[in-house]
Amino acid sequence: MSLVELTDIHKSFGSVEVLKGISMTMEQGEIVAIIGRSGSGKSTLLRCINGLESVQSGRIQVAGIEATKPGADLNALRQRAGMVFQSYNLFPHLSVERNVMLALRLVQKMSVDEARELAHAMVAKVGLAEKLAAYPDELSGGQQQRVAIARSLAMQPTLMLFDEITSALDPELVGEVLKVLEGVAREGMTMMLVTHEMNFAKNVADRVIFMHEGRIHEDGPARETLLEPRTEELRSFLSAVLH
Amino acid sequence: MIREFSLNDLVFMLEALRWTVGLAIIATIGGGALGIIVAVLRVVAFKPANWLAIGYINLVQGTPLLGQLFVFFFGLPLFGIQVDAWVAASLSLSIYASAFFGEIWRGSLQSVSQRQWEAGAALGLNYWQRLTHVVLPQALRISIAPTVGFLVQLVKNTSLAALIGFIELTRASQIITAATFAPLPVYTTAAALYFIICFSLSQFSQRLERRFHVTR
Numbered sequence: 001m002s003l004v005e006l007t008d009i010h011k012s013f014g015s016v017e018v019l020k021g022i023s024m025t026m027e028q029g030e031i032v033a034i035i036g037r038s039g040s041g042k043s044t045l046l047r048c049i050n051g052l053e054s055v056q057s058g059r060i061q062v063a064g065i066e067a068t069k070p071g072a073d074l075n076a077l078r079q080r081a082g083m084v085f086q087s088y089n090l091f092p093h094l095s096v097e098r099n100v101m102l103a104l105r106l107v108q109k110m111s112v113d114e115a116r117e118l119a120h121a122m123v124a125k126v127g128l129a130e131k132l133a134a135y136p137d138e139l140s141g142g143q144q145q146r147v148a149i150a151r152s153l154a155m156q157p158t159l160m161l162f163d164e165i166t167s168a169l170d171p172e173l174v175g176e177v178l179k180v181l182e183g184v185a186r187e188g189m190t191m192m193l194v195t196h197e198m199n200f201a202k203n204v205a206d207r208v209i210f211m212h213e214g215r216i217h218e219d220g221p222a223r224e225t226l227l228e229p230r231t232e233e234l235r236s237f238l239s240a241v242l243h
Numbered sequence: 244m245i246r247e248f249s250l251n252d253l254v255f256m257l258e259a260l261r262w263t264v265g266l267a268i269i270a271t272i273g274g275g276a277l278g279i280i281v282a283v284l285r286v287v288a289f290k291p292a293n294w295l296a297i298g299y300i301n302l303v304q305g306t307p308l309l310g311q312l313f314v315f316f317f318g319l320p321l322f323g324i325q326v327d328a329w330v331a332a333s334l335s336l337s338i339y340a341s342a343f344f345g346e347i348w349r350g351s352l353q354s355v356s357q358r359q360w361e362a363g364a365a366l367g368l369n370y371w372q373r374l375t376h377v378v379l380p381q382a383l384r385i386s387i388a389p390t391v392g393f394l395v396q397l398v399k400n401t402s403l404a405a406l407i408g409f410i411e412l413t414r415a416s417q418i419i420t421a422a423t424f425a426p427l428p429v430y431t432t433a434a435a436l437y438f439i440i441c442f443s444l445s446q447f448s449q450r451l452e453r454r455f456h457v458t459r
Contacts (some may be wrong), residue, residue: 027401089362093380103366
């Protein structure tokens with residue numbers, strides 16, 4: 001059984017069909033970059049995988065949990081598939097330390113000391129040890145996003161989903177977040193990321209999935225797929241984003 | 244017999260001030276409890292409950308408080324229910340406050356971004372944990388300023404109870420003025436007392452906001 005298995009996923013918002021039959025699998029340890037124009041369904045796909053969006057039909061299995069089964073334990077699934085958002089979504093009323101500790105305490109039932117220790121280690125890992133007591137609005141966008149990554153990693157997920165996590169950042173802050181992401185990749189984390197950073201996709205991902213009009217249009221090894229696109233759609237998309 | 248505005252009168256006013264404050268506290272507690280119900284009815288996924296709440300809010304907010312006071316004080320006895328000024332004032336101010344509190348709290352709750360719910364969900368928090376640890380603390384902070392702002396209105400509006408003979412600060416001032424013919428010092432004193440209460444409330448609200456990192 002693969003870590004992620006999607007079988008013929010259909011998803012509509014009202015009368016608009018956003019995902020038109022997506023099937024794919026993903027193995028433990030893989031790093032998959034999902035690229036495509038805005039509106040191609042890539043973020044929706046990611047959100048379906050951890051149950052933030054429900055689907056009309058198809059089957060979704062993630063880390064042994066069938067998300068599409070009625071009554072599926074989505075909270076358990078989400079502990080195994082962490083997610084980082086474009087808009088960081090830190091909890092504004094909690095300090096950095098408590099942002100990371102919250103789910104450790106509530107969901108994993110850790111003691112305060114245990115949770116604090118892990119939170120400190122994770123925040124140090126993203127290079128923000130000196131910001132533990134700071135509140136989100138005292139941090140730059142790049143720093144907030146690094147805390148969001150630490151918060152998600154602290155849950156020790158099997159898989160991490162990253163939804164355009166550098167798209168809301170000022171250009172000069174993108175680098176620090178990508179560096180953290182590279183570090184996470186080097187440690188062998190299984191990752192699926194929706195991204196517009198083609199260089200990052202080429203250098204860090206093993207595999208690239210190009211989505212076009214709600215379908216997987218190309219799926220192949222990262223370097224090969226990006227350097228030698230097989231279809232006209234991917235070629236025109238790449239020439240549009242690269243310049 | 245006309246007499247001077249004296250220390251005794253001030254003591255009388257301070258005693259009456261207790262009823263102003265008491266009435267405001269009762270209306271806050273009663274209105275707060277009812278307001279929670281109004282806010283919940285306003286947001287639950289059940290249309291008739293939403294309509295009921297909206298109708299209630301419009302009726303209460305769209306009619307003068309004085310009219311509501313009269314309805315309870317003069318209206319209920321017509322149905323054989325005897326109410327004294329205390330009960331009429333407490334009831335009508337509570338109902339009046341509940342419509343405003345309900346809307347303030349609903350707005351505060353809904354002003355917490357959907358993304359905060361999602362961020363909680365993505366960490367594996369269940370619905371109740373998301374509500375109590377992520378959304379409510381933020382909604383509570385957002386609601387401090389408008390809630391206290393309305394409390395200030397409420398304190399001042401207790402003066403309407405004077406019109407049904409309830410002896411609070413304003414009614415006490417009327418009584419003293421009738422005896423002293425010194426409206427200016429009497430009502431200036433009354434205004435100062437209202438101001439002290441309302442200003443303290445605003446200051447308290449600002450301190451609370453700072454302490455809870457409201458903008459954060």
